[in-house]
Amino acid sequence: MAKPTGFMEYKREVPEDRPPLERIKDWDEFHCHLSEEKQRIQGARCMDCGTPFCHSGMLFNGAASGCPINNLIPEWNELIYKGLWEEAIKRLHKTNNFPEFTGRVCPAPCEGACTLGINEPMITIKNNECAIIDHAYSEGWIVPEPPKVRTGKTIAVIGSGPSGLACADQLNKAGHTVTVFERSDRVGGLLMYGIPNMKLDKKLVQRRVDLMAAEGITFKTGVEIGKDLPADKLLKQFDAVVFCGGATKARDLVVEGRENKGIYFAVDFLKANTKSLLDSNLQDGNYISAKDKDVIVIGGGDTGTDCVGTSIRHGCRSVVQFEILPQPPMERQKNNPWPQWPKVYKMDYGQEEANVLYGSDPRQYCIMTKKIVGDDNGNVKEIHTVNIEWKKDDAGRFVSVEIPGTEKVWPAQLVLIAMGFVGPEDKALKQLGIEQDTRSNIKADYGKFTTNKKGVFAAGDMRRGQSLVVWAINEGRGAARECDRYLMGYTNLP
Ligand SMILES: Cc1cc2nc3c(=O)[nH]c(=O)nc-3n(C[C@H](O)[C@H](O)[C@H](O)COP(=O)(O)OP(=O)(O)OC[C@H]3O[C@@H](n4cnc5c(N)ncnc54)[C@H](O)[C@@H]3O)c2cc1C
Ligand code: SF4
DSSP states (O other), X not given: OOOTTHHHHOOOOOOOOXXXXXXXXXXXXXXXXXXXXXXHHHHHTOOXXXXXXGGXXXXXTTEEESXXXXXXXXXXXXXXXXXXXXXXXXXXXXXXXXXXXXXXXXXXXXXXXXXXXXXXXXXXXXXXXXXXXXXXXXXXXXXXXXXXXXXXXXXXXXXXXXXXXXXXXXXXXXXXXXXXXXXXXXXXXXXXXXXXXXXXXXXXXXXXXXHHHHTTOEXXXXXOBTTTBXXXXXXXXXXXXXXXXXXXXXXXXXXXXTTSBTEEEHHHHHHHHHHHHHHHTTOSOOSOOOTTOEEEEEOOSHHHHHHHHHHHHHTOSEEEEEOSSOOOOSSOOTTSOTTSOOOOOOOOHHHHHHHHHHSSOOEEOSEEEEEEEEOTTSBEEEEEEEEEEEEEOTTSOXXXXXXXXXXXXXXXXXXXXXXXXXXXXXXXXXXXXXXXXXXXXXXXXXXXXXXXXXXXXXXXXXXXXXXXXXXXXXXXXXXXXXXXXXXXXXXXXX
16 A cells, blocks of 8 residues: 555645646647656555455446556556656556556546545546656656567558557567558547547657557558458458457438538548648648637537537637537436446536636537528538437337427537447458448457457457547457467467
8 A cells, every 4th residue: 555544644636737728729738747746645545445446447237437458556556656657657558558648538437436536536546647657758768679579470450549559569569560551641540630639649649659660560551451452352461350440430410401511520620630730730721620610519528529629729709519418417326326437517628618718618418409501602500409308208218308499599600520430431341241240340249359250350449339548458458369369379468
């Protein structure tokens, strides 16, 4: 245990983000760090519970709880407290290939499961994780460590998001020769072209990719498997193939007026922005600008939040975020007990920024889009909505019911659809005859990650559906382990 009385002596402290009015002027990260002394005190609060739920990564009543990659949280909390940062990063890297990503973007289900959180503010786990890896990089401890022996086996990983990167990293560590194919011009999947720069600096993604390349992994960008290179040909060239292509088919808004101009999928908006930012600091104009526009974001989740933050940085006139579900409660409800992830109301960075600029949280709850109206040139002009309430039908299912008299018209010159994803693209899957499940994800059992085709594995959003970075890392690691077992007849990968 770090310090037996730590949780009684010290309060939870997280670093203040950069102030909203300052950070919206640039695209730099909004996170800051605590001083080393303060971070060590945060490590001291950990009670080193006999049964640490924080690192359990289990389902309780169908709800995820704890760290999905089973980070050894109490162990590195103690090491931080003692100032043993080098030992801490060794412990952290045992379970997490990319703590600099999760330390910034993970929603931290670990913290929702922290025992201290039952009656006190929980441990600052996510922030401690970020501090460990950032400290390690700044000390120069993170250097290429190529495997000493190569097995001679070759593996193709399709897709370079967190699942593909984690899978490639593990397989390379096991001595296999790994090639990652990515259709985009940059490596990283949604780490690069989904999550905006202010949440995860793209230099950090590139730094990790460069490290992996220096360790012997080959990255081939601008190659779409199934189009530029047929999947069956790939299978002949490599000893095994791992599909990590993500769940990239966006859910569309089926509504009158959808054909108007000025309506985009959130990911297209976010990708174009980051690409232009990296290519030319937004000087090439190759992005969808929200400047001086009334922006409506349809979808109240994290992707919608990223659209809000991006629109604000462009200088939009106004921004509203529609959410079809009710506003979450301020406190945990009885049907959402510890150690489950607490489903409570909170403002994320985009909402905080809108709140400071326009005076309120941009989210409108229980609202449904009825139709979109365009001007004479076919450009979106307004959105018509109605408020709804959720009621149980005769079968006990929740259904939405419109509330008469709540119809409203919203001005909009830019509409961003952030309603989630319906599954993976399947051109390459069809070429190999890979089976898909009822939700169109690749059919491969969790834990085994094998498809119906010998030597072909699947991981990440492409297998489990739209999820989180930390789950993608979990799946990439698992698929690597099973792929290694398939190639060698045994495996030492965790
Ligand atoms: C805007 C946005 C913000 C998000 N924010 C967060 C967050 O803050 N925290 C969090 O935990 N999660 C977040 N998520 C979810 C998270 O990013 C995903 O769950 C995660 O990236 C999935 O990883 P993956 O490796 O399975 O797929 P992806 O990251 O989607 O990567 C798949 C890659 O495969 C490539 N590809 C696909 N098909 C082919 C092919 N045939 N040939 C070659 N390449 C191909 C794609 O171009 C892509 O680069 C966010 C998602 C979005 C959309
Ligand atoms: S990866 Fe996520 S869940 Fe795991 S320790 Fe880090 S913040 Fe917590």
